[in-house]
Amino acid sequence: MTETNDKDGRKSLSLNKPLEAKKTAGGNSQVRQSFTHGRTKTVQVEVRKKRGAAGALGTQKPNTATTAPSTATAKKTLSVAKPVAKAPAAPAQKKSSEDKQAPLLTTDEKAARAAALAGAREQNIKDAERKVIEDAARLEEEKRLAAEQAAEEKVAAAAAKKAAKRRSPEERRLAEEAEALRLTEEENAAKNAQVAVHREKTKSAAKADDSAAEASSAPRRAARSAPADDQPAPDNAPSGRKKQVKSSRSGGGDERTTPARKTDEPRRRAGRLTIGDALNDRGPKQRSLASIRRARKKQQQHSSEPAQKIFREVTIPEVISVQELANRMTERSVDVIKSLMKLGIMATASQTIDADTAELVVEELGHTAKRIAESDVEIGLGGEDEDVTENLVPRAPVVAVMGHVDHGKTSLLDALRKSDVVAGEAGGITQHIGAYQVTLANGSEITFLDTPGHEAFTAMRMRGAQVTDIVILVVAADDSVMPQTIEAIKHAKAAEVPIIVAINKCDKPAADPNKVRQELLQHEIFVEDMGGDVLDVEVSATKGTGLDKLQEAIMLQAELLELKANPDRSAQGTVVEAKLETGRGMVATVLVSRGTLRVGDHFVMGTAMGKVRALLDYRGQQVKEAGPSVPVEVLGIQGAPVAGDDFAVTESEGKAKEIAEYRQRLDKTKKVTATARGTIEQMFSAIKEGSVDELPVVIKADVQGSAEAISNSLEKLGTDEVAVKILYSGVGGITESDIALATASRAIIIAFNTRANKQARDEAAQEGIDIQYYSVIYNVIDDMKALLSGMLAPTLNENFLGYAEIKEVFNISKLGKIGGCIVTEGNVKRGAKVRLLRDNVVIHEGTLATLKRFKDEVKEVKSGMECGMAFENYHDLQVGDFIECFEIEEVARQL
Structure with a gap:
């Protein structure tokens, strides 16, 4: 099919070869058209005469040459008939009814039709303008909503940025991926909205153009359709399901509209097909994190609003680095360094500054400083400092038995608690603190601490005096006040605890209790018999006499002290002793001072911490809890506590661990400082006195x-x-x-x-x-x-042997100079130390190498005899010199 031009310059359709038309019953023809890719289509063909000027005036002549498909005589128009469109006309050569003249329009009808067409055109133009104005207003509203949403997103992003600083790296990565997905979805939605608006504008403009074109061509369509108004549509006309082929006068050719691709439809695949694309397991393509960061940075750079500074409450420890201080203030380290330079301090980001300097920098930058110390972790340890009087209940007194070695402390304690512990002690002396509890006949309880009496256990006796309420000073009646007794008195006075004197071994014949009382006066211990206020009891541990009086004295003193404690609180106490046992680990003997210790409690004792796995009383039996004044062994300790450390129960394991770590660091610092100081002192001492x-x-x-x-x-x-x-x-x-x-x-x-x-x-x-x-x-x-x-280096003692005078000097070639001497005092020995005296001045000190009498070597020459003498590596001998002979004796030293 080709395009041809008629004499009027309009394009029309023509065929390279005639189409085979199939006649139908109504007189019309059907033509089957073939297209590419094997497609075909059947269309109705009608032949219509060309309407010229004569036809318009009603003088149209009948067409006599309509049988031939010539462009000079007739114009063939191929179209798809529609029920409401133009009525198809029958071919000219088959139908004689076409010779009828078309009716002419009157002037009034033409004017009315033109006015209607003009009004429709104006109405279409107004509708198009109103549509454009509505679209512009909608776009402005969308921009305003987008700006408000962007502001809200900016505030949300700032809040999310603050929260992201406290997130873990994994949480930040997931948040960034979610943000990237959200931004991608928003961009796609914005693009779809823009496409929809553009399509709507295009449709509106096209609709306006179509309306104008339709208004301009309405008279011509009316004129063309007038002769066919009375003709009915053919029965076999298509109902609009097929595509219409129209001839255009302006351009000619086939006009087929290609349907636009919908936005929700996937694009056609381009490029090579990969495995990931085939499996489709990658999901929708998302925006990269780098692109999101660049967009945010660009948005921040172009943002007209200045960033608002946030003032914070900055926690300042005792020592802090410049970089860490800047991070806590969310400031640049450069600004912090500038502030330090203003204060006259030159520091880098990695250097540390003290708390006072850090506080000045924080206040200068506008933040609020909060001073803390590392020791604040111990605040609140042990609960309230003071107990309410209503919660206090009486408790058993804690009594420490102190005194000199072998004065009967442990024997007295055995007599009180009716048990034999002495047999199990090496050498018959107590070498560690033992804690026991005794129940009296009236139901009262007394806690005893047995302390060692050897001079080496001074620290243990001091701890015993500090954790007790009453001190029993045991003095043997057949002995006197000994050094450890005096030391125990000093510890008791330093701890400000009352003393009860127990004069033991009163059953022995040599016992003299009055002598003990008189000697105690020298140390300001005034017993009641001497007019003082210190109780004294004469007892005998082996016979068991006086024990009831001693118990009465203890209870009387306890009533005067009014000993009370609060058992309904977290436990506190003192570590009496600590040891490592096979199978049980570290075991500590703890004396609870207030509160109740239970199995499962978390605790800290000194630099050690742990959880109570088991509690054992002094008999070795397991108990569930221990109240005030009760000594128990605690199992479950992590670390090595020291006897005398404080013991306290914490609310959680983390709190106990934090306190223990702080104390370990503090202890390590003290040791390092002491070691460094000792090293310096030792260095100066070594310089001064030798190693x-x-x-x-x-x-x-x-x-x-x-x-x-x-x-x-x-x-x-x-x-x-x-x-x-x-x-x-x-x-x-x-x-x-x-x-x-x-x-x-x-x-x-x-x-x-x-x-x-x-x-x-x-x-x-x-x-x-x-x-x-x-x-x-x-x-x-x-x-x-x-x-x-x-x-120790031995002591060197010098022993004098004798004097010899040189009478003559002989020069021998192989031996050198030899002095001919006579022994004037004492004797001379070969190998002894000698001094050469000249005018009573020591010239040389060395060893005697040769001692001869005549030609023989001798070991010793006595006084009044002559001999020959020679020195080792020395030959400056003169007549008249004296030789002093002596020997060195080493004497071992003792500490």
Whole structure:
């Protein structure tokens, strides 16, 4: 099918070869058209005469040459008939009714039709203008809503940014991915809205153009359709389901509209097909995080609103770095450094500043400073400081038994609690604190603490006096007041606790209680018999006499003190003793001062912490809880507490751990400071007096108190020349780690009431480490003193032997000069030390190399005899010189 031009210049359709038309019953023809890709279509064909000027005037002549499909005689128009559209006309050569003239319109009809067409055109133009105005108003409203939404999103983004700082990296990553997905969806929605608005505008403009075109072509359509108004539509005309093919006068050709692709339909795939695209498991394409960051940065740069500064409450510890301070204020480190420079402090971001300087910087930048200290973690430990009087109930008195060694403290305690503990103690002395509870006949309870009496246990006696309510001073009636008795009196007075004097061993023939009372007067202990206010009781632990009076004195003193405590609160107390046991771990003897200790409580004691796994009373039986003045053994300790540490129950495990870590850091700092100070002092001492010989020692004991006592005793043995260096002091058995420590320093291991396991013994034998086992502290001190004495340099004593005068000097070629001498005083020995005196001035001091009488070598020459003498490496001998002969004797020193 080709395009041809008629004589009027209008385009029309023509066929390269005639189409085969199939006649129908109504006189019309049907033509089957073929298109590309095998498509065909059947259309109705009607032949209509061309209407010229003659036809318009009613002078149209009948067409006589309509049988041939020529463009000169007729115009063939191919169209799809519609029920309401133009009525199809029958071919000219088959139908004679076409010769009828079309009716002419009157002037009034033409004017009315033109007016109607003009009014419709104006109405269409007004509708188009109103549509454009409504679209503009809708766009302005959308812009306003978008601006409000952007402002709300900005505020939400700022809040999200604050919250993101407190999020974990995983949470921040998920939040960024969700934000990226949200932004992508918003962009797609905005694009779809723009496309919809553009399509609506295009449709409105096209509708306006169509309306105008329809208004302009209405007269022509009316004129063309007038002759066919009375003709009915053919029965077989298409009902609008098929595509219409129209001939255009202006351009000609086929006009087929391509349907636009819907926005929700997927685009046609372009490029290579990948596995991910085929499986479609990647999901919708999202905007990258880098793109989102760039967009946000660009938005911030173009934002006209200045960023508002947020003022914060800044927590300032005792020491803080510049960078950390800047982070807490959300300020740049450069600004903080500038503030420090204004204060005259030159510091970098990594350097630390004190709390006072940090507070000045915080206030200068407009923030609020809040000072805290690292020790604030202990605030609130143990609950309220003071208990309400209504909650207090009476408690049992805590009594410490103190005195000198072998004055009968433990025997007296055994008599009170009807048990034998002395048989289990090495050497018959108490070497650690024991806590016991005694129930009297009237139901009253008394808690006893048995303290050691040896001078090495001074610290243990001091702790015993500090945690008790009453001190029983035991003095033997057949002995006098001893040094440890005086020390116990001083501890009791320092702790400000009342004293009850128990004069023991009154059953012995040599007992003299009045002598004890008189000696106590020298130390300001005035008993009642001497007109004082201190109670004294004469007792005998072996016979059991006077024990009831002692119990009455204790209860009377307790009533005067009005001892009360609150059991309905978290427990607090003191660590009496600590030890490491096989199978149970670290075990501590705790004396509860107030509150109630229960199984499962979290606690902190010194630098150790833990959870109460079990409570054992002094009999070894398990109990569920322990109230005030009750001594119990606590299991479940993490760490190594020291006897005398405070014990407190915390509300949670985290609180206990935090306090324990703080105390460990504090203890480590103190040790480092003390070590550094000692090192400097030792350096100056070594410069002044020379180096000090040290004896390295590793101490392992059964309980913490014994290890502490041994350490203090050995440190006191040191002098300016020799000293004991304690590498480690702990409790428990000897392990491989102790052997390794001793091997590194070639130290001696002291095992007090403890033993080494098989692996440790084998390793010690292989490395040659000496392990000394002891059960009595006397032996430890004596042996260490002997070792230190052996390390002392011996004393050198000079013993005078005699004088010899040089009478003649002989020069021998092979031997050098030899003096011919006569012994004037004492005797001279070969190999002895000699001094050469010239005019009573020492010229040389050395060793006698040769001593001869005549030609023979002799060992000794006595006074009045002549001999020949020669010095080692010295030959300046003159006649008249005197030779002083002496010897050096080494004498061992003792500490």
